Amino acid sequence: MEREEQGKAFKLRRPVYYISEVLTPSKKRYPHYQKLVYGIYLTAKKVAHYFQEHSVIVISDAPLSENMNNRDAIGRVAKWDIELLPLDIKFESKKAIKSQALVDFLAEWMEQEQPVPRLPEHWTMFFDGSKMLHGSGAGVVLVSPKGGQLSYVLQIHFDSSNNEVEYEALLYGLRMAISLGTRRLMIYGDSDLVVNQVMKEWDIRSTAMIGYCNVVRKLEKHFEGLELHHVPRLKNQAADDLAKIGSTQKAVPKNVFLEHLHSPMIKEDPFVDEPPQPVGPSDTNEVDIPAVIDLVQEILVITSEWTEPYLAYLLMQELPEDEAEASQIVHRSKPFTVMGDQLYKKNTTGVAQRCISPKEGQ
Structure with a gap:
């Protein structure tokens, strides 16, 4: 230039x-x-x-x-x-040149120092949902303690009620806040049902609402402090405008992120713990066979360590007889190294981490 x-x-x-x-x-x-x-x-x-x-x-x-x-x-x-x-x-942050010049001039000639405003220590979130004849959408606004703003438009491509759309907006905002590392969050929404159900003020009779509310309860554990408050629609205008953009599928404004939801988040939420799977035979007639159980435990004990093929290849250039397995070990052994008699693997930042057996990791 x-x-x-x-x-x-x-x-x-x-x-x-x-x-x-x-x-x-x-x-x-x-x-x-x-x-x-x-x-x-x-x-x-x-x-x-x-x-x-x-x-x-x-x-x-x-x-x-x-x-x-x-x-x-x-x-x-x-x-x-x-x-x-x-x-x-x-x-x-971006600044306008003319306004910034005026601010600098005033700051230079101001005789009395102005008190510095105290910034809040928590993030703030506004959410809203919108269901119209031709589609559904939601809007989320996250505001950092320093005033930085992240805006999201959600286009929902599955059948859902207006209350479910509101819950989708709430869950998406919680997920974004968790991914940002937020520890304290103040939430504002204009849905009486969602706010009062989450705050345990109203009874939940719908099975779908129970599922959504349970997911919210589990996501709450990721925060040190979380509050949910009801506000009039006029005080939630930013999220309401974003939700209408999502439901009408209009052009998304600049600096606003667009997300497409093709299934409810209660079915595929990465922050929700998976329910424990049943272990052992489901038929009660199979329980009284201790010999089989002892045999399985004995086989697990004598299973060779997963590090042995890599150590054999790196120290003595020995590979398994199976060609596919040998090729796999050669390909996967690149990030591994041997220090003493121990196998180490370098992570993406170059730090060597010692490889351990499943028993040591328990």
């Missing part, structure tokens, strides 16, 4: 990089904020020489600094955070 600058006789040239990547199907399923963080991680890899030598300012309306500096982050976000930790990256 070439442009004139004050005090310079000639135009200055500055490099401008446009970096893009086509997301694979697995990366398309990332939560929206993770896609934003992945964009920073990808850029830091592509132009690493600039990130290593200079301070970098990332300008975005999303609360990226809270996502990147979240101590409760796990999985891929924690990995990206560790790799970006040595770099000097600062996050700033």
Whole structure:
């Protein structure tokens, strides 16, 4: 990019990089904020020489600094955070040039220091659902303690009642808050039924509502503090507008994330514990066979460790006779290494982790 600058006789040239990547199907399923963080991680890899030598300012309306500096982050976000930790990256929100110049002028000449407002320590969530003749939708707004806002539009592609749509919005918002590492959450909605059922003010008579309410109870365990309050529709206007966009399938505004729901979240919620599966024979006549049970236990005890084929290949270049199994061990042994007599595997951040047997992991 070439442009004139004050005090310079000639135009200055500055490099401008446009970096893009086509997301694979697995990366398309990332939560929206993770896609934003992945964009920073990808850029830091592509132009690493600039990130290593200079301070970098990332300008975005999303609360990226809270996502990147979240101590409760796990999985891929924690990995990206560790790799970006040595770099000097600062996050700033978008500012209008004219208004910012006026603010700077007032701050410079103001004689009396103004008290700094105290920021709340909790996140805030607004949710709403909308069911119309041609479709259903929901809207969720998450507000960070610093005022950053994340807006979501849900297009629901399965038959559902208006109350079920409201619960879908609530569950989706809770899932997003959990994935952001939120510990304290204040929730506001204009549905009398959902708020009073969750707060145990009203009895639940519908089987479907019981299922939704049970899922909410299980998601509550991921928070240190969670409150749900009913507000008039006028005070929930932002979420209501998003819900109508989802039900009418209109164009989604800029900086608003779109999600398609093809089945109820109570059937496939990753944060809900799976019910314990029955163990052992279902027929009571098969219980009185201790010899078979003892035999199974004895076979499990003498099963060889899973690390033995890898140790044999890495130390003595020995492989199983079966060609498919041998090829599999060669392919999977790349991240493994041997230290002493122990097998270690390097994770994505380069840390060597000792491989243990199932018995040691219990």
